[in-house]
Amino acid sequence: MSAFAALRTVARVGPARMVSGMRVALAARPLARAAPVTVARAFSVSAGRFGSGTTDIALAAKLQEELQYEQTQLAEAGDATPEFIKTFTEEGVWAINDTRGNDEVTLTRKFGDEHIRIMFSIADIQTEDDLEGEHEGEEDEAPPATAMPIRASLSITKTSGPGAVNVDMICQEGSFSIENISYYDSAATGTELTAEADWTRRGLYIGPQFDTLDVAVQDAFDAYIAERGISDSVAFFIPEYAAYKEQQEYVKWLGKLKKFIEL
Structure with missing residues (x-):
């Protein structure tokens, strides 16, 4: 429990920020028997670089986009x-x-x-x-x-x-x-x-x-x-x-x- 909540136990609604994820489609498995070994080996290298899931790279990319945007805003404001x-x-x-x-x-x-x-x-x-x-639907009234x-x-x-x-x-x-x-x-x-x-x-x-x-x-x-x-x-x-x-x-x-x- 945070200090402020401990003092007054107030229900709070924090700022809502969401990062949309993307699914990474895997190539269809070839019919040849030797192919699965190659595919599994390539996947293990990729998973080792970015966590253990197939969505990690996409999520990291989206986070990087948001981070760059926010850092640009801060840079424009100055230090x-x-x-x-x-x-x-x-x-x-x-x-x-x-x-x-x-x-x-x-x-x-x-x-x-x-x-x-x-x-x-x-x-x-x-x-x-x-x-x-x-304010959605309210005309002539800016938020x-x-x-x-x-x-x-x-x-x-x-x-x-x-x-x-x-x-x-x-x-x-x-x-x-x-x-x-x-x-x-x-x-x-x-x-x-x-x-x-x-x-x-x-x-x-x-x-x-x-x-x-x-x-x-x-x-x-x-x-x-x-x-x-x-x-x-x-x-x-x-x-x-x-x-x-x-x-x-x-x-x-x-x-x-x-x-x-x-x-």
Whole structure:
């Protein structure tokens, strides 16, 4: 179980990418008795070079085509850090914690005696094809340019005392929409990314749906998290960074898969 899933156990639909395979037709076996020996010997050499199956070469070729295309896209974008990341980090508010190969990203910051963390996953990204499919048949309405929505999990703990506040949010169209707010007596229970902590959280009351709270309470809590830097600029940054990271991870995935098929 991934860290993000362990924290909130959210069902996720990842980006759908498929590589079409091709069947490799084998030549009909000749009637002569000596021919099968020759055919078997030639096949063993080919299979030894590309795995053990007859479809390996075709799959590797398709993966290579996709890999070249994606690498071309990255080359056109250049190796420099994207401007939106530079702008975000230069503000000096949030630190980006991104481990290559993982699908989660964490933003952290200090606010007084509070430690604030926002987690989101690239597995929530919808591909361009998905978005076009959702809008199929709708005339005069182009699919949105940004893949939405993306779930985010906010946690707030204090060095001056125990406890943790967790907030489940949806990042969409440059703003955060709160789903619910949970409070845990133990900071470890509310923030640790372990199976034990997840099991403990499952049995605890997680609070009401946010939109069922009194409007004045909703407004006050919106102001509370906004003061802590959970702003529109962060809501715009999350999906943009998620798309950037997903592209990087996808290219690496293609290369690793192709290399394995060719072993």
